[in-house]
Amino acid sequence: MSAGLNPIAFVTRTRRQGRIDITDVLSWVWLIGGTLAVLIPVVWAGLSSLKPAAEITRFPPTFLPRAAVQQTVPGYEAPLSLWKVTIDGQQREMAMVRRIGLKAQMVDPKQPGPPVSVDVRDMSAVQRLTVATENYSDPLTRFDFLTFLKNSVFVTFVATLLTLIVNALAAFALSKYRFRGEKAIFVLIISTLMIPLTVVMVPAYLVVVGVGLVDNLWGIIIPTVASPTGVFLLRQYMLTIPDELIEAARVDAASEFRIFWRIILPLTAPALAVLAIFSVLWRWNDFLWPLIVLSSRDNFTLQVGLNAFQGEFSVQWHYILAMTFLSLLPVTLVFLFLQKYITTGIAGTGMK
Amino acid sequence: MSTLRLPQIGERALDLVMGIVEAPINGLERLMGRKRMPYLFLAPNLVLFGIFTFLPIAIAVGYAFTGGTELFVSDRPFVGFDNFRQLLECEDYLRPGSCRESLFWTAIWNTLWFVAFNVTATLLVALVTALILNRAIAARGFFRAIFFYPVLLSPVVIGLIWKWFLDRNGLLNALLQMLGVPPEIFLLEVGWSRFFVVVVSVWFHMGFYTLILLAGLQAIPRDLYEAAAIDAASPRRTLLRITLPLLGPNLMVVLILLMIRSVQIFDEAWVLTNGGGPGTANSFIVQYIYQMAFGSDLRLFGLASAASVLMGLVLLALTLVQLRLGRKMES
Numbered sequence: 034m035s036a037g038l039n040p041i042a043f044v045t046r047t048r049r050q051g052r053i054d055i056t057d058v059l060s061w062v063w064l065i066g067g068t069l070a071v072l073i074p075v076v077w078a079g080l081s082s083l084k085p086a087a088e089i090t091r092f093p094p095t096f097l098p099r100a101a102v103q104q105t106v107p108g109y110e111a112p113l114s115l116w117k118v119t120i121d122g123q124q125r126e127m128a129m130v131r132r133i134g135l136k137a138q139m140v141d142p143k144q145p146g147p148p149v150s151v152d153v154r155d156m157s158a159v160q161r162l163t164v165a166t167e168n169y170s171d172p173l174t175r176f177d178f179l180t181f182l183k184n185s186v187f188v189t190f191v192a193t194l195l196t197l198i199v200n201a202l203a204a205f206a207l208s209k210y211r212f213r214g215e216k217a218i219f220v221l222i223i224s225t226l227m228i229p230l231t232v233v234m235v236p237a238y239l240v241v242v243g244v245g246l247v248d249n250l251w252g253i254i255i256p257t258v259a260s261p262t263g264v265f266l267l268r269q270y271m272l273t274i275p276d277e278l279i280e281a282a283r284v285d286a287a288s289e290f291r292i293f294w295r296i297i298l299p300l301t302a303p304a305l306a307v308l309a310i311f312s313v314l315w316r317w318n319d320f321l322w323p324l325i326v327l328s329s330r331d332n333f334t335l336q337v338g339l340n341a342f343q344g345e346f347s348v349q350w351h352y353i354l355a356m357t358f359l360s361l362l363p364v365t366l367v368f369l370f371l372q373k374y375i376t377t378g379i380a381g382t383g384m385k
Numbered sequence: 386m387s388t389l390r391l392p393q394i395g396e397r398a399l400d401l402v403m404g405i406v407e408a409p410i411n412g413l414e415r416l417m418g419r420k421r422m423p424y425l426f427l428a429p430n431l432v433l434f435g436i437f438t439f440l441p442i443a444i445a446v447g448y449a450f451t452g453g454t455e456l457f458v459s460d461r462p463f464v465g466f467d468n469f470r471q472l473l474e475c476e477d478y479l480r481p482g483s484c485r486e487s488l489f490w491t492a493i494w495n496t497l498w499f500v501a502f503n504v505t506a507t508l509l510v511a512l513v514t515a516l517i518l519n520r521a522i523a524a525r526g527f528f529r530a531i532f533f534y535p536v537l538l539s540p541v542v543i544g545l546i547w548k549w550f551l552d553r554n555g556l557l558n559a560l561l562q563m564l565g566v567p568p569e570i571f572l573l574e575v576g577w578s579r580f581f582v583v584v585v586s587v588w589f590h591m592g593f594y595t596l597i598l599l600a601g602l603q604a605i606p607r608d609l610y611e612a613a614a615i616d617a618a619s620p621r622r623t624l625l626r627i628t629l630p631l632l633g634p635n636l637m638v639v640l641i642l643l644m645i646r647s648v649q650i651f652d653e654a655w656v657l658t659n660g661g662g663p664g665t666a667n668s669f670i671v672q673y674i675y676q677m678a679f680g681s682d683l684r685l686f687g688l689a690s691a692a693s694v695l696m697g698l699v700l701l702a703l704t705l706v707q708l709r710l711g712r713k714m715e716s
Contacts, residue, residue, distance in 0.1 A: 060517045203426065236690070238679075
């Protein structure tokens with residue numbers, strides 16, 4: 034029996050030098066198939082976002098963004114579309130004036146004379162690679178997308194900054210001091226890790242209404258600033274910083290707060306970087322909570338705005354996809370540059 | 386002084402700001418004494434935790450026993466177990482139509498089916514991928530990164546990308562047409578839409594679980610495999626006797642984590658299926674809670690809270706199992 038055809042052997046064998054067997058082939062098929070499965074929907078949406086409105090719903094679709102070429106011809110007000118036409122066995126590029134049934138009236142764009150009648154079966158549209166930048170510029174100028182973008186940037190930036198400060202302070206207290214209630218407070222904070230938003234959705238909304246932050250960007254920033262994940266991550270890291278450094282600073286009469294931001298904070302930089310990356314991703318992608326708290330369009334974040342937009346303009350895929358791509362871009366850039374930090378951060382803490 | 390570089394200017398500005406911040410804090414230190422400083426450092430965190438995490442938890446349970454459409458607890462009449470009775474009264478739990486709150490039971494059954502398929506599919510895909518990546522394979526980092534990439538995307542973005550991919554004029558229909566299959570509006574058909582909600586969920590999250598399982602696989606001592614090779618153990622035996630038993634605890638953690646997260650399916654399914662469609666084919670339990678409380682002015686906060694409490698109990702049970710497993714893993 035060939036062990037190579039065995040599905041279990043396929044995933045367990047290790048590669049042997051100088052020999053390629055079926056398990057290697059199957060592994061590569063799996064990996065390359067998986068890579069395609071991940072990339073194709075994303076790339077397809079990206080390419081589609083560059084297509085003009087008239088082209089995007091063409092079926093079967095072209096892969097690259099192409100569009101019919103139009104040209105202004107002297108003597109005609111509106112720009113005319115260009116077509117490849119075969120007349121008397123000769124191929125020519127002509128502009129279409131009008132179409133009547135199976136006949137089309139064409140003129141030569143360079144020497145516009147009286148229109149020639151051409152059978153529609155003898156012509157095909159001239160298409161060129163075109164990028165519809167208006168898909169990106171229109172929503173930013175005509176619709177509210179600039180507002181959504183500004184709100185998302187504001188929320189992401191402010192919330193991340195506050196998350197770092199508030200949780201670093203707490204982690205400092207919990208890692209470098211012994212005081213009454215230390216353990217109880219730590220356990221209390223960590224235990225909230227287990228309670229997801231979906232369970233306390235309604236009372237959390239009640240509290241936000243109670244403190245007057247409903248339909249306000251601060252209403253989505255403040256409630257999740259104190260992060261148990263953040264406290265845990267930073268505390269574990271600060272525990273590895275030797276106490277002697279603090280003792281030495283105290284001998285030099287440094288204040289406790291000065292020790293925090295002059296000694297502890299710089300040494301915690303790697304953990305702070307990981308928390309910052311996660312905070313940016315959480316905030317930028319957050320959906321359910323902003324959906325509940327924000328109600329007026331001026332306050333929508335990009336994710337809530339995108340969802341509202343696709344409900345209202347369900348056929349305007351060229352705009353929807355362009356905005357989708359705009360919101361995906363920062364995350365992709367963060368990932369490209371900080372991929373190592375993110376994957377080791379997750380493998381180390383099991384958080385997401 | 387005239388040749389200050391930009392980072393230096395930033396540093397000086399920061400020094401200035403911190404000097405202003407520092408002064409009152411140092412004043413407090415002189416007043417309170419060094420021993421009490423940790424309480425001051427903890428204060429911002431604990432105040433925020435108290436208001437936005439502990440208070441809602443405390444309210445959550447009480448809320449489920451009140452009725453009406455007012456938001457504040459003091460304005461709401463106490464109704465005892467009415468909300469729970471409304472949710473749970475049912476002639477035949479297998480037929481949601483016979484229940485008083487048929488939407489709730491439709492959501493429960495949809496969620497259970499989703500959890501069953503999603504957990505199985507994600508676990509299998511992640512395990513196979515992790516096992517392959519654990520082999521001495523070229524470009525491992527590249528593949529790990531590619532599979533992980535969707536995890537970072539927003540659920541709204543993923544919902545929209547897939548909606549477009551599955552559109553009547555989308556790429557999938559174009560590819561199928563090349564094979565001679567007639568086009569299908571996948572998201573308007575009950576079976577297909579459910580199938581693709583699972584596909585999208587696996588696509589979205591498998592990279593995360595692959596990463597955890599891969600970390601577990603790499604922690605298995607190499608010499609065990611060397612010993613197995615010396616004994617000429619078959620690959621099947623190596624997998625069943627070494628890899629899977631040693632990966633077992635990791636697998637269990639991943640399984641429970643997956644279950645906890647699958648029960649809470651909402652964002653990407655909501656966007657992909659236009660709010661649970663077609664009909665209620667993809668309406669899940671979190672969507673039920675959201676719609677009862679916030680959707681279309683129903684404001685049935687008590688009913689929504691009661692459903693939250695029921696879901697919370699299920700999640701609590703799963704979490705306790707996870708904690709017990711975690712403790713076992715450590716010892």
